[in-house]
Amino acid sequence: MADRYPNLIGGEKMDSQEATANINPSNTDDVIGEFAQASRQDVDAAATAAREAFPAWARTTPAERHGILQRASDELVSRKNELGTLLSREEGKTRPEGIAEVTRAGQVLSFFAGECLRLGGELIPSVRPGVSVEVTREPLGVVGVITPWNFPTAIPAWKIAPALACGNTVVFKPAELVPASAWALTEVLHRAGLPAGVLNLVMGQGSVVGSAMADHPDIAAITFTGSVATGQTVAAACVASRPMKKMQLEMGGKNPLVVLDDADLDTAVECAVNGSFFSTGQRCTASSRLIVTDGIYDTFIDALTRRLDGLTVDDALKEGTDIGPVVDQSQLQKDFEYIQIGQSEGATLHWGGQTIERTPPGHYLQPALFTDVNSRMRIAREEIFGPIAAVIRVANYAEALDIANDTQYGLTAGICTTSLKYASDFRRNAQSGLTMVNLPTAGLDYHVPFGGMKDSSYGPREQGRHAVEFYTSLKTSYVRPE
Ligand code: ADP
Numbered sequence: 001m002a003d004r005y006p007n008l009i010g011g012e013k014m015d016s017q018e019a020t021a022n023i024n025p026s027n028t029d030d031v032i033g034e035f036a037q038a039s040r041q042d043v044d045a046a047a048t049a050a051r052e053a054f055p056a057w058a059r060t061t062p063a064e065r066h067g068i069l070q071r072a073s074d075e076l077v078s079r080k081n082e083l084g085t086l087l088s089r090e091e092g093k094t095r096p097e098g099i100a101e102v103t104r105a106g107q108v109l110s111f112f113a114g115e116c117l118r119l120g121g122e123l124i125p126s127v128r129p130g131v132s133v134e135v136t137r138e139p140l141g142v143v144g145v146i147t148p149w150n151f152p153t154a155i156p157a158w159k160i161a162p163a164l165a166c167g168n169t170v171v172f173k174p175a176e177l178v179p180a181s182a183w184a185l186t187e188v189l190h191r192a193g194l195p196a197g198v199l200n201l202v203m204g205q206g207s208v209v210g211s212a213m214a215d216h217p218d219i220a221a222i223t224f225t226g227s228v229a230t231g232q233t234v235a236a237a238c239v240a241s242r243p244m245k246k247m248q249l250e251m252g253g254k255n256p257l258v259v260l261d262d263a264d265l266d267t268a269v270e271c272a273v274n275g276s277f278f279s280t281g282q283r284c285t286a287s288s289r290l291i292v293t294d295g296i297y298d299t300f301i302d303a304l305t306r307r308l309d310g311l312t313v314d315d316a317l318k319e320g321t322d323i324g325p326v327v328d329q330s331q332l333q334k335d336f337e338y339i340q341i342g343q344s345e346g347a348t349l350h351w352g353g354q355t356i357e358r359t360p361p362g363h364y365l366q367p368a369l370f371t372d373v374n375s376r377m378r379i380a381r382e383e384i385f386g387p388i389a390a391v392i393r394v395a396n397y398a399e400a401l402d403i404a405n406d407t408q409y410g411l412t413a414g415i416c417t418t419s420l421k422y423a424s425d426f427r428r429n430a431q432s433g434l435t436m437v438n439l440p441t442a443g444l445d446y447h448v449p450f451g452g453m454k455d456s457s458y459g460p461r462e463q464g465r466h467a468v469e470f471y472t473s474l475k476t477s478y479v480r481p482e
Pocket of ligand 1: 146
Protein backbone atom coordinates (compact mmCIF):
# COMPACT_ATOMS: atom_id res chain seq x y z
CA MET A 1 0.00 0.00 0.00
CA ALA A 2 1.28 3.42 -0.94
CA ASP A 3 1.43 6.10 1.79
CA ARG A 4 -1.53 8.46 1.93
CA TYR A 5 -1.04 12.24 2.00
CA PRO A 6 -3.89 14.45 3.25
CA ASN A 7 -4.53 18.12 2.55
CA LEU A 8 -3.13 20.61 5.08
CA ILE A 9 -5.78 23.07 6.19
CA GLY A 10 -5.60 25.38 9.20
CA GLY A 11 -2.48 23.59 10.38
CA GLU A 12 -4.28 20.21 10.42
CA LYS A 13 -3.95 17.18 8.21
CA MET A 14 -7.36 16.81 6.55
CA ASP A 15 -7.97 13.66 4.58
CA SER A 16 -10.55 13.54 1.83
CA GLN A 17 -12.86 10.86 0.48
CA GLU A 18 -11.10 10.84 -2.85
CA ALA A 19 -7.40 10.32 -3.48
CA THR A 20 -5.28 9.77 -6.57
CA ALA A 21 -2.13 7.80 -7.12
CA ASN A 22 0.99 9.80 -7.94
CA ILE A 23 2.82 7.80 -10.64
CA ASN A 24 6.50 7.97 -11.56
CA PRO A 25 6.71 8.80 -15.31
CA SER A 26 10.07 6.97 -15.58
CA ASN A 27 8.52 3.79 -14.22
CA THR A 28 4.75 3.66 -14.27
CA ASP A 29 4.77 0.65 -11.90
CA ASP A 30 6.14 2.93 -9.18
CA VAL A 31 3.46 4.67 -7.09
CA ILE A 32 4.88 7.53 -5.03
CA GLY A 33 1.80 7.88 -2.83
CA GLU A 34 -1.93 8.41 -2.66
CA PHE A 35 -2.75 12.11 -2.47
CA ALA A 36 -5.99 13.62 -1.20
CA GLN A 37 -8.32 15.26 -3.68
CA ALA A 38 -9.89 18.35 -2.18
CA SER A 39 -13.54 19.25 -2.66
CA ARG A 40 -15.15 22.69 -2.90
CA GLN A 41 -15.88 22.40 0.85
CA ASP A 42 -12.17 21.83 1.51
CA VAL A 43 -11.34 24.98 -0.46
CA ASP A 44 -13.89 26.80 1.63
CA ALA A 45 -12.27 25.53 4.84
CA ALA A 46 -8.82 26.51 3.55
CA ALA A 47 -9.95 30.00 2.57
CA THR A 48 -11.62 30.46 5.96
CA ALA A 49 -8.49 29.30 7.79
CA ALA A 50 -6.36 31.66 5.70
CA ARG A 51 -8.77 34.58 6.28
CA GLU A 52 -8.75 33.97 10.05
CA ALA A 53 -4.96 33.66 10.17
CA PHE A 54 -4.41 36.82 8.13
CA PRO A 55 -4.68 39.64 10.72
CA ALA A 56 -2.13 38.09 13.09
CA TRP A 57 0.23 37.13 10.25
CA ALA A 58 0.02 40.61 8.73
CA ARG A 59 1.07 42.02 12.13
CA THR A 60 4.14 39.80 12.53
CA THR A 61 7.42 41.65 12.46
CA PRO A 62 9.61 41.50 9.38
CA ALA A 63 12.16 39.70 11.55
CA GLU A 64 9.69 36.89 12.37
CA ARG A 65 8.78 36.40 8.72
CA HIS A 66 12.44 36.57 7.76
CA GLY A 67 13.31 33.87 10.30
CA ILE A 68 10.66 31.45 9.06
CA LEU A 69 11.51 31.85 5.37
CA GLN A 70 15.23 31.57 6.06
CA ARG A 71 14.81 28.41 8.16
CA ALA A 72 12.68 26.88 5.39
CA SER A 73 15.36 27.84 2.86
CA ASP A 74 18.06 26.23 4.98
CA GLU A 75 16.08 23.00 5.25
CA LEU A 76 15.41 22.83 1.50
CA VAL A 77 19.07 23.35 0.70
CA SER A 78 20.24 20.82 3.27
CA ARG A 79 17.76 18.22 1.93
CA LYS A 80 18.27 19.08 -1.74
CA ASN A 81 19.40 15.57 -2.74
CA GLU A 82 16.45 13.83 -1.09
CA LEU A 83 13.83 16.37 -2.22
CA GLY A 84 15.41 16.71 -5.67
CA THR A 85 15.16 12.94 -6.07
CA LEU A 86 11.49 13.03 -5.05
CA LEU A 87 10.88 15.82 -7.57
CA SER A 88 12.54 13.86 -10.37
CA ARG A 89 10.65 10.74 -9.41
CA GLU A 90 7.28 12.43 -9.73
CA GLU A 91 7.93 14.89 -12.59
CA GLY A 92 10.55 13.12 -14.69
CA LYS A 93 13.25 15.76 -15.06
CA THR A 94 16.70 14.32 -14.43
CA ARG A 95 17.98 14.02 -10.87
CA PRO A 96 20.59 16.79 -11.31
CA GLU A 97 17.81 19.00 -12.70
CA GLY A 98 15.59 18.08 -9.73
CA ILE A 99 18.34 18.86 -7.23
CA ALA A 100 19.07 22.16 -8.97
CA GLU A 101 15.38 23.06 -8.79
CA VAL A 102 15.15 22.38 -5.05
CA THR A 103 18.33 24.39 -4.51
CA ARG A 104 16.82 27.22 -6.48
CA ALA A 105 13.63 27.09 -4.43
CA GLY A 106 15.82 27.40 -1.33
CA GLN A 107 17.55 30.43 -2.84
CA VAL A 108 14.20 31.99 -3.68
CA LEU A 109 13.04 31.55 -0.07
CA SER A 110 16.26 33.08 1.16
CA PHE A 111 15.92 36.04 -1.21
CA PHE A 112 12.39 36.75 0.02
CA ALA A 113 13.49 36.25 3.63
CA GLY A 114 15.75 39.23 2.95
CA GLU A 115 12.95 41.16 1.25
CA CYS A 116 10.90 40.98 4.48
CA LEU A 117 13.51 43.30 5.98
CA ARG A 118 13.71 45.58 2.97
CA LEU A 119 9.99 46.26 2.43
CA GLY A 120 9.37 49.95 3.02
CA GLY A 121 7.38 52.92 1.90
CA GLU A 122 7.87 56.53 0.89
CA LEU A 123 7.41 59.84 2.66
CA ILE A 124 6.62 62.59 0.18
CA PRO A 125 6.05 66.29 0.91
CA SER A 126 2.52 67.32 -0.02
CA VAL A 127 1.72 70.14 -2.42
CA ARG A 128 -0.30 71.60 0.49
CA PRO A 129 1.43 73.38 3.39
CA GLY A 130 1.81 71.45 6.62
CA VAL A 131 0.76 68.15 5.07
CA SER A 132 2.87 65.09 4.41
CA VAL A 133 2.05 62.11 2.25
CA GLU A 134 3.04 58.59 3.19
CA VAL A 135 2.91 55.74 0.70
CA THR A 136 2.94 52.32 2.31
CA ARG A 137 2.56 48.79 1.04
CA GLU A 138 -0.11 46.62 2.59
CA PRO A 139 -0.72 42.91 2.15
CA LEU A 140 -3.71 41.90 0.04
CA GLY A 141 -5.20 39.28 2.40
CA VAL A 142 -5.54 35.70 1.20
CA VAL A 143 -3.61 34.89 -1.97
CA GLY A 144 -4.57 31.84 -4.04
CA VAL A 145 -1.55 30.10 -5.60
CA ILE A 146 -2.28 27.82 -8.59
CA THR A 147 0.76 26.12 -10.10
CA PRO A 148 1.68 23.84 -13.03
CA TRP A 149 3.52 20.52 -12.99
CA ASN A 150 6.76 21.44 -14.75
CA PHE A 151 8.52 23.15 -11.80
CA PRO A 152 6.86 21.44 -8.84
CA THR A 153 9.01 23.11 -6.17
CA ALA A 154 10.45 26.29 -7.69
CA ILE A 155 7.23 27.85 -9.00
CA PRO A 156 5.30 27.32 -5.75
CA ALA A 157 8.32 28.72 -3.86
CA TRP A 158 8.54 31.85 -5.99
CA LYS A 159 4.83 32.53 -5.47
CA ILE A 160 4.40 31.49 -1.82
CA ALA A 161 7.58 33.17 -0.53
CA PRO A 162 6.77 36.73 -1.67
CA ALA A 163 3.13 36.27 -0.67
CA LEU A 164 4.19 35.39 2.89
CA ALA A 165 7.00 37.95 3.00
CA CYS A 166 4.50 40.72 2.25
CA GLY A 167 2.17 39.56 5.05
CA ASN A 168 -0.43 37.61 3.05
CA THR A 169 -1.80 34.20 3.90
CA VAL A 170 -2.06 31.52 1.22
CA VAL A 171 -4.28 28.82 -0.24
CA PHE A 172 -2.03 26.69 -2.43
CA LYS A 173 -3.22 24.33 -5.16
CA PRO A 174 -0.44 22.42 -6.91
CA ALA A 175 -0.87 20.69 -10.26
CA GLU A 176 -2.54 17.28 -10.19
CA LEU A 177 0.61 15.46 -11.34
CA VAL A 178 3.06 16.75 -8.71
CA PRO A 179 1.50 16.82 -5.23
CA ALA A 180 4.49 15.21 -3.47
CA SER A 181 6.84 18.15 -3.99
CA ALA A 182 4.06 20.52 -2.94
CA TRP A 183 3.43 18.49 0.19
CA ALA A 184 7.13 18.49 1.06
CA LEU A 185 7.44 22.26 0.57
CA THR A 186 4.36 22.92 2.70
CA GLU A 187 5.69 20.68 5.46
CA VAL A 188 9.10 22.38 5.40
CA LEU A 189 7.49 25.82 5.73
CA HIS A 190 5.43 24.64 8.70
CA ARG A 191 8.43 23.10 10.39
CA ALA A 192 10.18 26.45 9.97
CA GLY A 193 7.53 27.98 12.23
CA LEU A 194 4.62 29.07 10.03
CA PRO A 195 1.52 29.51 12.24
CA ALA A 196 -1.58 27.40 11.53
CA GLY A 197 -3.74 28.67 8.67
CA VAL A 198 -1.07 30.89 7.11
CA LEU A 199 -0.39 28.36 4.34
CA ASN A 200 -3.06 25.84 3.35
CA LEU A 201 -2.51 23.05 0.85
CA VAL A 202 -5.49 21.83 -1.18
CA MET A 203 -4.59 19.20 -3.75
CA GLY A 204 -6.84 18.10 -6.57
CA GLN A 205 -8.45 18.90 -9.88
CA GLY A 206 -8.15 22.33 -11.48
CA SER A 207 -11.79 22.24 -12.52
CA VAL A 208 -12.84 21.69 -8.87
CA VAL A 209 -10.18 23.14 -6.58
CA GLY A 210 -8.69 25.81 -8.86
CA SER A 211 -12.05 26.99 -10.03
CA ALA A 212 -13.41 27.15 -6.45
CA MET A 213 -10.41 29.32 -5.54
CA ALA A 214 -10.85 31.67 -8.51
CA ASP A 215 -14.34 32.65 -7.40
CA HIS A 216 -14.01 32.37 -3.64
CA PRO A 217 -15.00 35.64 -1.91
CA ASP A 218 -12.34 35.25 0.83
CA ILE A 219 -9.48 35.04 -1.67
CA ALA A 220 -8.25 38.49 -2.67
CA ALA A 221 -5.84 37.60 -5.45
CA ILE A 222 -4.79 34.69 -7.64
CA THR A 223 -1.29 34.03 -8.90
CA PHE A 224 -1.42 31.40 -11.61
CA THR A 225 1.04 29.66 -13.92
CA GLY A 226 -0.27 27.36 -16.63
CA SER A 227 -1.72 27.39 -20.12
CA VAL A 228 -3.25 30.40 -21.87
CA ALA A 229 -6.67 28.71 -22.09
CA THR A 230 -6.80 27.99 -18.35
CA GLY A 231 -5.33 31.42 -17.60
CA GLN A 232 -8.21 33.04 -19.47
CA THR A 233 -10.74 30.93 -17.54
CA VAL A 234 -9.10 31.93 -14.26
CA ALA A 235 -8.99 35.59 -15.31
CA ALA A 236 -12.68 35.60 -16.23
CA ALA A 237 -13.55 34.08 -12.84
CA CYS A 238 -11.34 36.62 -11.00
CA VAL A 239 -13.12 39.49 -12.72
CA ALA A 240 -16.58 38.01 -12.17
CA SER A 241 -16.03 37.32 -8.44
CA ARG A 242 -16.97 39.85 -5.74
CA PRO A 243 -14.83 41.51 -4.67
CA MET A 244 -12.94 41.36 -7.97
CA LYS A 245 -9.59 39.66 -7.56
CA LYS A 246 -6.18 40.97 -8.39
CA MET A 247 -4.46 38.49 -10.72
CA GLN A 248 -1.08 37.53 -12.05
CA LEU A 249 -0.98 35.02 -14.90
CA GLU A 250 2.13 33.38 -16.31
CA MET A 251 1.29 31.38 -19.38
CA GLY A 252 2.85 29.84 -22.42
CA GLY A 253 5.71 30.52 -24.76
CA LYS A 254 6.84 29.72 -28.29
CA ASN A 255 10.30 31.02 -27.70
CA PRO A 256 12.71 31.68 -30.57
CA LEU A 257 16.44 31.09 -30.53
CA VAL A 258 18.03 32.97 -33.42
CA VAL A 259 21.36 31.65 -34.71
CA LEU A 260 23.23 34.07 -36.98
CA ASP A 261 26.05 33.30 -39.43
CA ASP A 262 28.62 34.87 -37.11
CA ALA A 263 27.60 32.80 -34.05
CA ASP A 264 30.11 30.67 -32.19
CA LEU A 265 29.00 27.20 -33.32
CA ASP A 266 29.55 25.38 -30.02
CA THR A 267 27.69 28.06 -28.08
CA ALA A 268 24.78 27.96 -30.53
CA VAL A 269 24.52 24.16 -30.37
CA GLU A 270 24.66 24.13 -26.57
CA CYS A 271 22.02 26.85 -26.34
CA ALA A 272 19.77 24.91 -28.72
CA VAL A 273 20.19 21.54 -27.00
CA ASN A 274 19.74 22.96 -23.54
CA GLY A 275 16.90 25.31 -24.41
CA SER A 276 14.95 22.95 -26.65
CA PHE A 277 15.39 19.55 -25.06
CA PHE A 278 16.61 19.65 -21.47
CA SER A 279 13.89 19.15 -18.85
CA THR A 280 12.27 17.19 -21.72
CA GLY A 281 11.37 20.52 -23.38
CA GLN A 282 8.73 20.96 -20.70
CA ARG A 283 9.54 24.55 -19.80
CA CYS A 284 7.56 27.63 -20.72
CA THR A 285 10.96 29.15 -21.55
CA ALA A 286 11.98 26.30 -23.92
CA SER A 287 13.34 27.24 -27.36
CA SER A 288 10.75 25.58 -29.54
CA ARG A 289 11.74 27.59 -32.63
CA LEU A 290 15.31 27.66 -33.91
CA ILE A 291 15.65 30.44 -36.49
CA VAL A 292 18.88 29.96 -38.40
CA THR A 293 20.48 32.10 -41.13
CA ASP A 294 21.62 30.56 -44.42
CA GLY A 295 25.38 30.83 -43.99
CA ILE A 296 25.59 28.69 -40.83
CA TYR A 297 22.52 26.55 -41.46
CA ASP A 298 24.10 23.30 -42.71
CA THR A 299 27.00 23.36 -40.24
CA PHE A 300 24.64 24.12 -37.36
CA ILE A 301 22.18 21.33 -38.24
CA ASP A 302 25.07 18.83 -38.62
CA ALA A 303 26.58 19.77 -35.27
CA LEU A 304 23.21 19.78 -33.52
CA THR A 305 22.35 16.36 -34.95
CA ARG A 306 25.69 14.95 -33.76
CA ARG A 307 24.97 16.32 -30.29
CA LEU A 308 21.49 14.76 -30.31
CA ASP A 309 23.02 11.40 -31.31
CA GLY A 310 25.01 11.46 -28.08
CA LEU A 311 22.13 12.20 -25.68
CA THR A 312 20.67 9.54 -23.41
CA VAL A 313 16.92 9.46 -22.87
CA ASP A 314 16.24 7.26 -19.86
CA ASP A 315 14.99 6.97 -16.28
CA ALA A 316 15.20 10.39 -14.61
CA LEU A 317 16.89 8.88 -11.56
CA LYS A 318 19.57 6.98 -13.47
CA GLU A 319 23.05 8.43 -13.54
CA GLY A 320 24.01 9.56 -17.03
CA THR A 321 20.48 10.34 -18.19
CA ASP A 322 20.40 13.59 -20.17
CA ILE A 323 16.67 13.71 -20.82
CA GLY A 324 14.02 12.08 -18.66
CA PRO A 325 10.57 10.91 -19.72
CA VAL A 326 7.58 13.00 -20.75
CA VAL A 327 5.47 13.79 -17.68
CA ASP A 328 2.49 11.52 -18.44
CA GLN A 329 0.64 9.57 -21.09
CA SER A 330 -1.59 12.42 -22.16
CA GLN A 331 1.35 14.81 -22.70
CA LEU A 332 3.16 12.04 -24.61
CA GLN A 333 0.08 11.63 -26.79
CA LYS A 334 -0.01 15.39 -27.39
CA ASP A 335 3.70 15.45 -28.33
CA PHE A 336 3.13 12.58 -30.71
CA GLU A 337 0.15 14.29 -32.32
CA TYR A 338 2.28 17.36 -32.98
CA ILE A 339 4.98 15.19 -34.52
CA GLN A 340 2.34 13.86 -36.91
CA ILE A 341 0.94 17.36 -37.53
CA GLY A 342 4.45 18.61 -38.41
CA GLN A 343 4.91 15.83 -40.94
CA SER A 344 1.49 16.33 -42.47
CA GLU A 345 2.18 20.08 -42.78
CA GLY A 346 5.22 19.30 -44.91
CA ALA A 347 8.03 19.77 -42.39
CA THR A 348 10.85 17.20 -42.37
CA LEU A 349 11.30 15.14 -39.22
CA HIS A 350 15.08 15.41 -39.39
CA TRP A 351 15.95 13.57 -36.17
CA GLY A 352 14.19 11.52 -33.47
CA GLY A 353 10.53 11.76 -32.58
CA GLN A 354 10.07 8.04 -31.82
CA THR A 355 8.79 6.65 -28.57
CA ILE A 356 11.23 4.44 -26.69
CA GLU A 357 10.04 1.21 -25.06
CA ARG A 358 11.73 0.35 -21.78
CA THR A 359 11.24 -2.11 -18.96
CA PRO A 360 9.94 -1.04 -16.52
CA PRO A 361 7.71 1.12 -18.71
CA GLY A 362 7.83 4.92 -18.82
CA HIS A 363 6.74 7.75 -21.12
CA TYR A 364 9.93 7.99 -23.18
CA LEU A 365 10.23 10.05 -26.32
CA GLN A 366 13.33 10.75 -28.38
CA PRO A 367 13.75 14.51 -28.86
CA ALA A 368 12.37 15.56 -32.25
CA LEU A 369 14.06 18.03 -34.58
CA PHE A 370 11.99 19.36 -37.48
CA THR A 371 13.56 21.14 -40.43
CA ASP A 372 11.92 22.77 -43.48
CA VAL A 373 9.52 24.54 -41.16
CA ASN A 374 7.86 27.83 -41.97
CA SER A 375 6.29 30.28 -39.58
CA ARG A 376 2.71 29.47 -40.62
CA MET A 377 2.90 25.83 -39.60
CA ARG A 378 1.17 24.81 -36.39
CA ILE A 379 4.41 23.32 -35.02
CA ALA A 380 5.88 26.84 -35.32
CA ARG A 381 2.89 28.58 -33.74
CA GLU A 382 1.40 26.43 -30.99
CA GLU A 383 3.00 25.61 -27.67
CA ILE A 384 3.65 21.86 -27.56
CA PHE A 385 5.47 21.60 -24.22
CA GLY A 386 7.59 18.65 -25.27
CA PRO A 387 11.11 17.87 -26.56
CA ILE A 388 10.27 19.10 -30.05
CA ALA A 389 12.07 21.91 -31.91
CA ALA A 390 11.18 23.46 -35.26
CA VAL A 391 14.02 24.88 -37.36
CA ILE A 392 13.18 27.79 -39.62
CA ARG A 393 15.76 28.83 -42.23
CA VAL A 394 16.06 32.56 -42.95
CA ALA A 395 18.13 34.76 -45.26
CA ASN A 396 19.37 37.36 -42.78
CA TYR A 397 19.01 39.03 -39.39
CA ALA A 398 16.05 41.21 -40.41
CA GLU A 399 14.03 38.18 -41.47
CA ALA A 400 15.08 36.32 -38.31
CA LEU A 401 13.78 39.14 -36.11
CA ASP A 402 10.47 39.30 -38.03
CA ILE A 403 9.93 35.58 -37.58
CA ALA A 404 11.03 35.64 -33.94
CA ASN A 405 8.27 38.18 -33.30
CA ASP A 406 5.69 36.39 -35.46
CA THR A 407 3.94 34.73 -32.52
CA GLN A 408 1.13 35.36 -30.04
CA TYR A 409 3.61 34.71 -27.22
CA GLY A 410 6.41 36.85 -25.81
CA LEU A 411 8.12 35.17 -22.89
CA THR A 412 11.77 34.77 -23.81
CA ALA A 413 13.84 35.21 -26.97
CA GLY A 414 17.47 34.31 -27.54
CA ILE A 415 20.13 35.13 -30.09
CA CYS A 416 23.52 33.57 -30.74
CA THR A 417 25.83 36.04 -32.44
CA THR A 418 29.23 37.66 -31.99
CA SER A 419 27.94 40.94 -33.41
CA LEU A 420 27.28 43.68 -30.90
CA LYS A 421 25.12 45.44 -33.46
CA TYR A 422 22.71 42.53 -33.91
CA ALA A 423 22.72 41.59 -30.24
CA SER A 424 21.81 45.15 -29.25
CA ASP A 425 19.13 45.43 -31.91
CA PHE A 426 17.63 42.10 -30.87
CA ARG A 427 17.51 43.04 -27.20
CA ARG A 428 15.68 46.22 -28.12
CA ASN A 429 13.25 44.80 -30.68
CA ALA A 430 12.47 41.25 -29.61
CA GLN A 431 8.89 41.34 -28.33
CA SER A 432 9.49 39.40 -25.14
CA GLY A 433 9.87 39.96 -21.42
CA LEU A 434 13.25 38.21 -21.37
CA THR A 435 16.03 38.29 -23.93
CA MET A 436 19.15 36.15 -23.96
CA VAL A 437 22.39 36.77 -25.81
CA ASN A 438 24.58 33.67 -26.30
CA LEU A 439 22.61 31.92 -23.55
CA PRO A 440 19.79 29.37 -23.64
CA THR A 441 16.26 30.81 -23.56
CA ALA A 442 15.63 28.74 -20.42
CA GLY A 443 17.53 28.85 -17.12
CA LEU A 444 17.07 32.10 -15.28
CA ASP A 445 18.36 33.88 -12.21
CA TYR A 446 16.08 33.90 -9.17
CA HIS A 447 16.54 37.49 -8.01
CA VAL A 448 15.40 39.47 -11.06
CA PRO A 449 11.99 39.92 -12.69
CA PHE A 450 10.49 37.09 -14.70
CA GLY A 451 7.60 37.42 -17.12
CA GLY A 452 6.59 38.09 -20.68
CA MET A 453 4.67 40.17 -23.17
CA LYS A 454 1.60 39.42 -25.31
CA ASP A 455 -0.22 36.19 -24.35
CA SER A 456 2.65 34.93 -22.18
CA SER A 457 1.89 37.03 -19.12
CA TYR A 458 -0.80 39.19 -17.61
CA GLY A 459 -0.31 41.36 -14.57
CA PRO A 460 2.80 42.38 -12.62
CA ARG A 461 6.08 40.51 -12.94
CA GLU A 462 7.15 37.65 -10.70
CA GLN A 463 10.41 37.33 -8.76
CA GLY A 464 13.07 39.72 -7.58
CA ARG A 465 12.16 42.87 -5.71
CA HIS A 466 9.52 43.69 -8.35
CA ALA A 467 7.39 40.80 -7.03
CA VAL A 468 5.98 43.08 -4.30
CA GLU A 469 4.00 44.94 -6.98
CA PHE A 470 1.61 42.02 -7.11
CA TYR A 471 1.62 40.89 -3.49
CA THR A 472 0.93 44.29 -1.96
CA SER A 473 -1.48 47.12 -2.43
CA LEU A 474 -0.31 50.71 -2.11
CA LYS A 475 -1.90 52.96 0.47
CA THR A 476 -1.45 56.71 0.25
CA SER A 477 -1.99 58.47 3.57
CA TYR A 478 -2.28 62.25 3.91
CA VAL A 479 -1.31 63.61 7.32
CA ARG A 480 -1.66 67.06 8.82
CA PRO A 481 -0.21 66.86 12.33
CA GLU A 482 -2.74 69.20 13.90
P1 ADP B 1 -0.97 22.38 -17.75
O1 ADP B 1 -1.18 22.14 -19.20
O2 ADP B 1 0.38 22.82 -17.37
O3 ADP B 1 -1.56 21.34 -16.87
P2 ADP B 1 -3.12 24.08 -16.96
O4 ADP B 1 -3.29 25.50 -17.28
O5 ADP B 1 -4.18 23.13 -17.37
O6 ADP B 1 -1.73 23.72 -17.53
O7 ADP B 1 -2.93 23.89 -15.39
C1 ADP B 1 -2.22 24.78 -14.57
C2 ADP B 1 -2.85 24.77 -13.19
O8 ADP B 1 -4.18 25.29 -13.30
C3 ADP B 1 -3.00 23.38 -12.58
O9 ADP B 1 -2.79 23.45 -11.19
C4 ADP B 1 -4.44 23.04 -12.88
O10 ADP B 1 -5.00 22.10 -12.00
C5 ADP B 1 -5.10 24.40 -12.71
N1 ADP B 1 -6.39 24.52 -13.37
C6 ADP B 1 -6.89 23.80 -14.41
N2 ADP B 1 -8.13 24.19 -14.73
C7 ADP B 1 -8.46 25.20 -13.88
C8 ADP B 1 -9.61 26.05 -13.70
N3 ADP B 1 -10.69 25.92 -14.46
N4 ADP B 1 -9.56 26.98 -12.74
C9 ADP B 1 -8.45 27.13 -11.97
N5 ADP B 1 -7.36 26.36 -12.08
C10 ADP B 1 -7.35 25.41 -13.01
